[in-house]
Amino acid sequence: MAVSHLHSNISASWRTDASIKLSAVASSLTTVSARAMLTAMIDGERDPRVLADLAKGRMRAKIPQLTEALIGSFDAHHARLARAILHRLELVEAALAELDEVIATACRPWQHQLELLQTIPGVGEKVAQVILAETGGDMSRFPSAAHLAAWAGVAPGVHESAGKRTPVGARHGNKWLTAMLVEAAGSVGRMHGANYLAAQHARLTARRGMGRAQVAVAHSILVSAYYMLQRDEPYADLGADWLARRNDEAHTRRLVAQLERLGHTVVLDPAA
Numbered sequence: 001m002a003v004s005h006l007h008s009n010i011s012a013s014w015r016t017d018a019s020i021k022l023s024a025v026a027s028s029l030t031t032v033s034a035r036a037m038l039t040a041m042i043d044g045e046r047d048p049r050v051l052a053d054l055a056k057g058r059m060r061a062k063i064p065q066l067t068e069a070l071i072g073s074f075d076a077h078h079a080r081l082a083r084a085i086l087h088r089l090e091l092v093e094a095a096l097a098e099l100d101e102v103i104a105t106a107c108r109p110w111q112h113q114l115e116l117l118q119t120i121p122g123v124g125e126k127v128a129q130v131i132l133a134e135t136g137g138d139m140s141r142f143p144s145a146a147h148l149a150a151w152a153g154v155a156p157g158v159h160e161s162a163g164k165r166t167p168v169g170a171r172h173g174n175k176w177l178t179a180m181l182v183e184a185a186g187s188v189g190r191m192h193g194a195n196y197l198a199a200q201h202a203r204l205t206a207r208r209g210m211g212r213a214q215v216a217v218a219h220s221i222l223v224s225a226y227y228m229l230q231r232d233e234p235y236a237d238l239g240a241d242w243l244a245r246r247n248d249e250a251h252t253r254r255l256v257a258q259l260e261r262l263g264h265t266v267v268l269d270p271a272a
Helices: 002-018 032-042 048-052 057-069 076-106 108-117 125-135 145-152 175-189 196-208 210-231 242-261
Strands: 156-161 164-170
Touching: 032 048, 032 057, 032 076, 048 057, 076 108, 108 125, 108 210, 125 145, 125 175, 145 175, 145 210, 175 196, 175 210, 196 210
Parallel strands: none
Antiparallel strands: 156 164
16 A cells, blocks of 8 residues: 555656656556666656666567657656655565565465465465465364355355345455455456456456456355365366356256157267
């Protein structure tokens, strides 16, 4: 949160006063390219073409846009302000790096479990650490995967009245774990159908919207984590086409049942 707030301070100051629109082209002011341009401006460089040429890697494809975005009235006052904010940003980043190391050290006894969890698509080191920290890593505490999902807050709630069951969204649960699982689900959504979870995300987004899709994928991630930790085994992907295959099989069973109700005997002979 602190890092994001500092980024906003720099971007807002440049846009409203210096007319510098670097943040409109660069995805983040913490990238190597953006930081190099910012440092050069603070040190006195003003030529937008020279500054844009500091871009690295894929950012070099945006040099024309960067050149235009870096045209403005950046002066010594802006340089002092940017230097002060950049210094604060570096202090925050250093503190976060130190905390990351402390957390990594504390998690070493669970290194094997961390490695298992990171075989799930979308789950990186930090998400795996939060899963272990919030659940304790001991799945025997939870009678079932459904119980764990309900405790975490990623299981859909159901309102029942007069024998009718109506979905009412996710339950309240562990907000820290839920937030990280939903973040992981967002990462899965950017994989564009490369695996089962990505295919689930795309299918549910089209039917029910992004928010519900991410909660559903977060639920799938946590259920997978439950069985993986319980059985001490890595993630086994069902495949991007699993949902389509399941639907085809269900459709086949429905057609067979209809024919049998009409008095026919059905023998399925798979096509070559």
